[in-house]
Amino acid sequence: MSIDFLSLTAPGVAGLHPYQPGKPVEELEREYGIKNAIKLASNENPLGAGEAAKAAMRTCIDDIELYPDGNGFKLKHALAKKLGVNTDMITLGNGSSEILELVARTFVTPENQVLFSEHAFAVYPILTQAIGAEALVTPAKNWGHDLDAMAAAITDRTRLCFVTNPNNPTGTWLTKTDLHAFLKQVPQHVIVVVDEAYFEYVQEPDYPNAIEWLDEFPNLLVTRTFAKIHGLAGLRIGYGICHPGMADLLNRVRQPFNCNSMALAAAEAALADESHVQKSVETNQKGMQQLMVGFDQLGLKYIPSVGNFISVAFDKPAGEIYEALLKQGVIIRPVGVYDMPYHLRATIGTQAQNQRLLDALETILQ
Numbered sequence: 207m208s209i210d211f212l213s214l215t216a217p218g219v220a221g222l223h224p225y226q227p228g229k230p231v232e233e234l235e236r237e238y239g240i241k242n243a244i245k246l247a248s249n250e251n252p253l254g255a256g257e258a259a260k261a262a263m264r265t266c267i268d269d270i271e272l273y274p275d276g277n278g279f280k281l282k283h284a285l286a287k288k289l290g291v292n293t294d295m296i297t298l299g300n301g302s303s304e305i306l307e308l309v310a311r312t313f314v315t316p317e318n319q320v321l322f323s324e325h326a327f328a329v330y331p332i333l334t335q336a337i338g339a340e341a342l343v344t345p346a347k348n349w350g351h352d353l354d355a356m357a358a359a360i361t362d363r364t365r366l367c368f369v370t371n372p373n374n375p376t377g378t379w380l381t382k383t384d385l386h387a388f389l390k391q392v393p394q395h396v397i398v399v400v401d402e403a404y405f406e407y408v409q410e411p412d413y414p415n416a417i418e419w420l421d422e423f424p425n426l427l428v429t430r431t432f433a434k435i436h437g438l439a440g441l442r443i444g445y446g447i448c449h450p451g452m453a454d455l456l457n458r459v460r461q462p463f464n465c466n467s468m469a470l471a472a473a474e475a476a477l478a479d480e481s482h483v484q485k486s487v488e489t490n491q492k493g494m495q496q497l498m499v500g501f502d503q504l505g506l507k508y509i510p511s512v513g514n515f516i517s518v519a520f521d522k523p524a525g526e527i528y529e530a531l532l533k534q535g536v537i538i539r540p541v542g543v544y545d546m547p548y549h550l551r552a553t554i555g556t557q558a559q560n561q562r563l564l565d566a567l568e569t570i571l572q
């Protein structure tokens with residue numbers, strides 16, 4: 207007898223499609239029979255993890271038979287000190303993606319709406335659909351969030367709103383003034399997540415640190431991650447900062463050992479390793495400049511970005527160019543699922559990696 211699993215699913219699950227991650231280097235090399243492929247597809251840090259984080263991981267190996275500290279005491283204390291918040295405002299996650307999922311599972315029912323912008327992070331619609339809630343998607347403005355449209359879209363049924371600053375995959379960002387004005391308009395029955403996965407990369411003076419507004423807006427949750435600037439994507443560790451009352455609920459829904467020992471130790475070491483962060487920011491700024499100059503020379507348009515990635519536009523749907531780049535051993539990211547079929551998103555790499563992308567594009571476009 208065979209089971210019709212689809213008929214057994216929670217509402218919404220049947221309509222889900224798996225998140226498409228960037229293609230792994232090994233997979234490309236296996237499929238195309240090539241060597242020395244490079245991946246600029248998942249906004250990973252081209253410098254890797256810092257030495258301090260790697261050393262902390264090695265020291266964990268000897269105690270790996272023990273469960274991790276389910277409360278993440280040491281990492282929470284280090285974060286609290288660094289960010290100027292109390293430890294009871296912190297929720298640790300298996301990547302910040304887990305915090306996004308926790309907040310959705312904690313507050314959203316199938317009767318609710320979840321609000322986010324067109325071209326925003328692909329995880330939001332997946333979470334919404336998995337719960338069977340309704341997605342309220344507002345059109346983008348100049349590729350970024352239209353905060354007026356988002357505020358106007360809120361109804362009595364809206365329970366959760368995702369704001370990505372800066373946004374992935376567009377790299378657009380919201381100013382202090384604009385984001386603060388938006389938060390003031392949002393009623394208290396809507397939880398607002400400000401997703402700051404790329405916070406540390408942004409150098410614009412008018413870019414807000416939403417953590418500073420937590421006292422003013424108890425319905426605010428700010429998420430950050432060790433996956434991007436700290437180069438620890440493989441470990442899966444991120445965090446959310448919010449009002450202790452909200453954090454208490456997130457921690458009730460959370461699995462007791464959601465963050466592993468190595469991740470906790472490496473994150474704590476990475477947080478203290480300011481020189482690695484600084485080096486990563488500088489590499490990113492130089493690389494961003496290099497790619498923009500290169501795209502200009504190739505006559506390609508792009509969306510100005512403050513993240514560690516940039517979306518570049520072509521004059522036809524970009525699938526063929528993506529494939530041609532793969533054949534040259536360069537993996538970047540198609541963004542068709544973000545309703546951006548003419549764009550490809552490239553992560554800023556090392557100087558040599560960026561040059562390889564530009565050279566490959568030049569060859570293809572000739």
Ligand SMILES: *Cc1c(COP(=O)(O)O)cnc(C)c1O
Pocket residue numbers: 249300301302303304327370373374401403430431432433434439442443444
């Ligand atoms: C990469 C990313 C995240 C989080 O990634 P984790 O690895 O789960 O911490 C969250 N939001 C956005 C917009 C991202 O691009």
